[in-house]
Amino acid sequence: xxxxxxxxxxxxxxxxxxxxxxxxxxxxxxxxxxxxxxxxxxxxxxxxxxxxxxxxxxxxxxxxxxxxxxxxxxxxxxxxxxxxxxxxxxxxxxxxxxxxxxxxxxxxxxxxxxxxxxxxxxxxxxxxxxxxxxxxxxxxxxxxxxxxxxxxxxxxxxxxxxxxxxxxxxxxxxxxxxxxxxxxxxxxxxxxxxxxxxxxxxxxxxxxxxxxxxxxxxxxxxxxxxxxx
Amino acid sequence: xxxxxxxxxxxxxxxxxxxxxxxxxxxxxxxxxxxxxxxxxxxxxxxxxxxxxxxxxxxxxxxxxxxxxxxxxxxxxxxxxxxxxxxxxxxxxxxxxxxxxxxxxxxxxxxxxxxxxxxxxxxxxxxxxxxxxxxxxxxxxxxxxxxxxxxxxxxxxxxxxxxxxxxxxxxxxxxxxxxxxxxxxxxxxxxxxxxxxxxxxxxxxxxxxxxxxxxxxxxxxxxxxxxxxxxxxxxxxxxxxxxxxxxxxxxxxxxxxxxxxxxxxxxxxxxxxxxxxxxxxxxxxxxxxxxxxxxxxxxxxxxxxxxxxxxxxxxxxxxxxx
Numbered sequence: 383x384x385x386x387x388x389x390x391x392x393x394x395x396x397x398x399x400x401x402x403x404x405x406x407x408x409x410x411x412x413x414x415x416x417x418x419x420x421x422x423x424x425x426x427x428x429x430x431x432x433x434x435x436x437x438x439x440x441x442x443x444x445x446x447x448x449x450x451x452x453x454x455x456x457x458x459x460x461x462x463x464x465x466x467x468x469x470x471x472x473x474x475x476x477x478x479x480x481x482x483x484x485x486x487x488x489x490x491x492x493x494x495x496x497x498x499x500x501x502x503x504x505x506x507x508x509x510x511x512x513x514x515x516x517x518x519x520x521x522x523x524x525x526x527x528x529x530x531x532x533x534x535x536x537x538x539x540x541x542x543x544x545x546x547x548x549x550x551x552x553x554x555x556x557x558x559x560x561x562x563x564x565x566x567x568x569x570x571x572x573x574x575x576x577x578x579x580x581x582x583x584x585x586x587x588x589x590x591x592x593x594x595x596x597x598x599x600x601x602x603x604x605x606x607x608x609x610x611x
Numbered sequence: 612x613x614x615x616x617x618x619x620x621x622x623x624x625x626x627x628x629x630x631x632x633x634x635x636x637x638x639x640x641x642x643x644x645x646x647x648x649x650x651x652x653x654x655x656x657x658x659x660x661x662x663x664x665x666x667x668x669x670x671x672x673x674x675x676x677x678x679x680x681x682x683x684x685x686x687x688x689x690x691x692x693x694x695x696x697x698x699x700x701x702x703x704x705x706x707x708x709x710x711x712x713x714x715x716x717x718x719x720x721x722x723x724x725x726x727x728x729x730x731x732x733x734x735x736x737x738x739x740x741x742x743x744x745x746x747x748x749x750x751x752x753x754x755x756x757x758x759x760x761x762x763x764x765x766x767x768x769x770x771x772x773x774x775x776x777x778x779x780x781x782x783x784x785x786x787x788x789x790x791x792x793x794x795x796x797x798x799x800x801x802x803x804x805x806x807x808x809x810x811x812x813x814x815x816x817x818x819x820x821x822x823x824x825x826x827x828x829x830x831x832x833x834x835x836x837x838x839x840x841x842x843x844x845x846x847x848x849x850x851x852x853x854x855x856x857x858x859x860x861x862x863x864x865x866x867x868x869x870x871x872x873x874x875x876x877x878x879x880x881x882x883x884x885x886x887x888x889x890x891x892x893x894x895x896x897x898x899x900x901x902x903x904x905x906x907x908x909x910x911x912x913x914x915x916x917x918x919x920x921x922x923x924x925x926x927x928x929x930x931x932x933x
Contacts, residue, residue: 420706421695421902460778485906550893555803
């Protein structure tokens with residue numbers, strides 16, 4: 383048996399996702415080099431990377447419902463990449479916090495940690511994403527068997543923790559994190575069996591309706607099945 | 612009113628200046644983690660050049676040219692001070708205040724001094740400027756959000772103004788109010804807060820020699836983003852106590868409710884003394900970042916002004932009166 387190199391063929395959608403996911407990092411680096419990161423650059427870099435990680439995490443969670451409920455199959459191909467990018471930004475976010483903001487001065491970090499509880503919440507989400515990243519390979523998927531799915535359901539816990547983290551750090555106006563929490567809630571809702579069943583049956587009936595424009599009249603000749611929806 | 616030509620607000624200049632200031636910090640923030648382990652980066656002291664957002668008229672009482680505070684920490688640059696502002700009456704975005712405030716008219720301006728005083732009155736800003744002799748005071752400013760600056764203010768002691776007003780014996784507190792004019796201060800349309808901005812001090816706090824009414828900084832008249840034409844500066848308290856663009860000063864018997872107390876009473880108290888031991892319910896106050904520096908500093912009790920003000924709070928539980 384000859385070993386086959388994996389074919390590196392990307393669809394346009396995949397390329398779009400990779401470019402879109404890397405763009406904030408590129409912009410951040412350019413802004414940092416040009417001194418465009420505000421008068422409080424460390425805070426700005428921390429905010430930006432945290433927000434990007436959050437958005438990518440939500441995007442990765444949207445992939446499964448996009449595919450199973452709305453038939454958008456390309457989403458499945460980018461789900462893992464989006465999750466890994468979310469971790470990448472979380473890692474940069476965490477590194478800036480510990481390494482730049484606190485200059486690896488763990489005494490200072492610990493001094494504040496018990497009071498900055500949102501940091502603990504964010505760190506918990508980070509650890510979950512770390513575990514999911516380490517087990518994201520096909521090999522780990524095979525080795526963990528059924529447990530893999532169980533483990534990767536923790537991504538929702540990470541999502542919820544991230545939203546708490548995001549709401550918690552706001553000074554006053556929490557509209558933006560609430561909107562994102564709403565999006566996450568909606569995605570969770572789409573996983574709920576009764577909701578899923580309803581959406582799927584609604585879509586099936588619509589498809590059927592499209593095939594038979596006047597369902598009250600008996601169909602004379604059965605039309606050919608439309609190819610792919 | 613200080614005329615500000617639009618040609619003098621050149622974003623490119625701002626950008627270029629900022630570029631020089633932030634280059635080192637920006638680099639450290641990303642690639643050079645090793646840099647972060649170094650000593651805090653020295654803050655370049657910029658001359659208050661005309662290239663910053665807005666121009667301010669120089670004041671006869673020019674800057675003493677102080678480059679550090681009494682602890683030896685360098686003053687922040689004019690550009691940093693005039694471009695990184697918390698001024699919710701304009702916007703909650705600290706970097707957009709300067710732009711939104713550039714046309715804010717600070718003349719004519721009157722301040723109404725009243726309440727429990729024997730000499731109430733309404734004073735024009737010109738009256739005030741000619742009555743009180745101004746001096747430079749280099750103060751640290753510690754924002755409740757965890758950042759800080761060192762600012763060479765120009766102003767006069769609040770006590771001088773209060774002495775002129777002659778408070779009655781029943782006066783226990785001083786209440787300050789900012790201009791309420793949503794057309795000129797678009798942030799006042801936000802329904803998140805009860806406008807106008809209100810702040811208060813206990814009368815002995817207000818009489819403390821550190822409490823300043825600032826009308827300028829870096830030897831120039833204040834720019835609108837810094838609270839022109841006159842603002843309070845109480846350096847041992849979190850920045851939000853130092854109310855800006857004041858139109859009303861009242862001596863009152865009851866403790867005033869500030870805007871922040873009304874918005875989040877469990878998070879912002881009346882006293883708001885800088886205190887690393889008393890945490891904000893959601894975040895720590897133990898450290899801060901001086902704007903322009905990379906690594907954090909530990910926050911000082913009363914922002915380093917304990918010798919001057921600690922006696923005001925003798926016997927008080929500062930965790931309860933936060």
